[in-house]
Amino acid sequence: MVLKALTANHAVAEAAKLARVKVVSAYPITPQTTIVEKLAEMIEKGEMEAKMVRVESEHSALAATLGAAAAGARAFTATSSHGLLYMHEVLWWTSGARVPVVMAVVTRAIGPPWNIHVEHSDVMDQRDTGWIIGVAQENQEAFDLTLQAFRISEDPRVYLPMIVSLDAFILSHTVAPVDVPSQQEVDAWLPSRRQPYVISPETNVVMGNIADDADYYMMRYSINAAMEAAKKVVEEVDEEYGKAFGRRYGGLVECYNCDDADYIMVLMGSWAGDAKKASDLLREKGYRVGVMRVRFVRPWPREVVQEKLSNRKGVIVFDRSISFGSAGQLFTDVAASLYGSTSIRGVVAGLGGVDVRPEDFMNEVTDFVSHVEEFGRVYEPLRWHLPPKYAKSLAEEVSA
Amino acid sequence: MSGTAAVVEKPKTYWVAPISYPAPASSGKTGLWRTERPVIHLEKCVKCLYCWLYCPEDTILRREDDYVYVDYDYCKGCGICAAVCPTNAIDMVPEGGES
Numbered sequence: 097m098v099l100k101a102l103t104a105n106h107a108v109a110e111a112a113k114l115a116r117v118k119v120v121s122a123y124p125i126t127p128q129t130t131i132v133e134k135l136a137e138m139i140e141k142g143e144m145e146a147k148m149v150r151v152e153s154e155h156s157a158l159a160a161t162l163g164a165a166a167a168g169a170r171a172f173t174a175t176s177s178h179g180l181l182y183m184h185e186v187l188w189w190t191s192g193a194r195v196p197v198v199m200a201v202v203t204r205a206i207g208p209p210w211n212i213h214v215e216h217s218d219v220m221d222q223r224d225t226g227w228i229i230g231v232a233q234e235n236q237e238a239f240d241l242t243l244q245a246f247r248i249s250e251d252p253r254v255y256l257p258m259i260v261s262l263d264a265f266i267l268s269h270t271v272a273p274v275d276v277p278s279q280q281e282v283d284a285w286l287p288s289r290r291q292p293y294v295i296s297p298e299t300n301v302v303m304g305n306i307a308d309d310a311d312y313y314m315m316r317y318s319i320n321a322a323m324e325a326a327k328k329v330v331e332e333v334d335e336e337y338g339k340a341f342g343r344r345y346g347g348l349v350e351c352y353n354c355d356d357a358d359y360i361m362v363l364m365g366s367w368a369g370d371a372k373k374a375s376d377l378l379r380e381k382g383y384r385v386g387v388m389r390v391r392f393v394r395p396w397p398r399e400v401v402q403e404k405l406s407n408r409k410g411v412i413v414f415d416r417s418i419s420f421g422s423a424g425q426l427f428t429d430v431a432a433s434l435y436g437s438t439s440i441r442g443v444v445a446g447l448g449g450v451d452v453r454p455e456d457f458m459n460e461v462t463d464f465v466s467h468v469e470e471f472g473r474v475y476e477p478l479r480w481h482l483p484p485k486y487a488k489s490l491a492e493e494v495s496a
Numbered sequence: 497m498s499g500t501a502a503v504v505e506k507p508k509t510y511w512v513a514p515i516s517y518p519a520p521a522s523s524g525k526t527g528l529w530r531t532e533r534p535v536i537h538l539e540k541c542v543k544c545l546y547c548w549l550y551c552p553e554d555t556i557l558r559r560e561d562d563y564v565y566v567d568y569d570y571c572k573g574c575g576i577c578a579a580v581c582p583t584n585a586i587d588m589v590p591e592g593g594e595s
Contacts, residue, residue, distance in 0.1 A: 252508045253507070288502070290503045291502050291503075291504065291505075292504070292507050292511070293513065300518060301517065303515050311512055314512040318507075318509065318510050318512050
């Protein structure tokens with residue numbers, strides 16, 4: 097075991113290098129991350145045998161990545177916030193092409209007003225594009241998930257692109273020990289790239305030509321079938337990764353303190369660490385509370401959510417993003433999966449990187465518990481966990 | 497060996513490929529889209545082959561003696577051949593009238 101002190105950005109770059117990525121394409125200025133900066137450095141120093149394609153926008157960055165991948169290269173890119181939104185059209189092109197691609201997304205708030213801190217709005221905006229979306233809690237997991245992403249994306253049951261999502265600053269710029277396996281170990285674990293077709297002058301293949309309406313429909317059907325198949329592949333890859341490198345995360349979701357829990361917090365990303373701490377502290381006070389950390393937003397782990405959450409006294413979902421006019425996006429998926437079988441509350445918190453501490457989770461959970469105990473079955477899609485600076489003034493305004 | 501050339505393997509789930517192969521008439525006889533047709537007056541033609549070179553649809557056909565003629569099944573009537581012809585040997589004639 098070799099432990100290196102790495103930011104999550106550099107950990108992801110190490111993983112891309114060990115996966116023997118052959119083409120990296122990126123637009124080099126903000127909101128680009130140090131992932132691509134590190135990869136450029138590795139390529140320049142000759143530590144990594146790959147081509148860096150510098151383009152004029154994120155839209156082109158993903159398009160060039162798709163082109164390289166369609167031509168048969170293991171290709172990679174990374175972006176964040178506005179860069180990801182600018183790529184949005186090409187996300188559809190990539191999944192529609194059924195070409196395996198891996199992209200790291202450092203999740204950041206979207207302007208205006210300008211804010212570069214952690215929020216999940218950028219990645220949640222891509223839920224419907226046909227990309228698999230995996231979310232890391234820690235630097236080590238960002239590394240592991242990146243390696244796993246190549247195996248998941250290039251599995252012939254899947255053949256869909258995958259986003260590895262990691263929280264801005266809390267992970268991306270924070271140094272933590274990361275166990276980095278050797279090149280030989282990674283080569284033994286990660287097979288050669290597989291893909292459904294290769295575009296080259298010899299193969300004469302055209303991708304994306306006009307299609308009959310019914311053919312188009314069935315291509316959408318087949319993307320969804322691949323998403324469903326990906327659920328099993330994710331679990332398998334998690335298990336095989338565990339055998340090879342000693343770390344398993346639980347597949348589509350990670351459950352913490354769940355077995356005997358009356359109430360379960362559901363959330364994703366780095367703040368799951370604070371929620372786990374809150375769960376421990378609440379147990380000391382006699383509340384049996386667990387945490388379900390969503391590791392994959394897509395494919396949505398409907399079956400696991402139903403199995404693990406249906407028979408609880410209540411489920412409280414924390415979203416670090418909101419679908420304006422509806423509720424938090426995780427909430428809507430959890431609520432749809434549970435179809436009224438238990439009490440549920442959605443909390444939107446931590447937007448724009450507002451700090452959410454274990455005490456905040458504890459206060460939200462105890463408030464929810466008392467609410468459920470008082471009223472019985474509860475369905476509350478949207479509760480705002482306001483920043484401390486505003487919480488008092490708004491409470492006064494509402495009561496006035 | 498990881499990361500070398502990709503292996504092409506058919507998907508294992510239900511699959512409709514978003515791919516196609518170039519073939520004539522995959523969109524039908526596109527000559528039907530034409531509103532004006534190019535008519536070549538061979539007596540003015542100097543065999544420069546500009547029209548053959550510039551035609552975006554590859555519908556100016558070249559004979560062995562380097563005179564040219566039009567494949568009206570697929571010519572969409574864009575008029576580029578008439579525009580590039582240095583001797584004005586190509587007229588664009590509205591469709592629907594007499595030949």
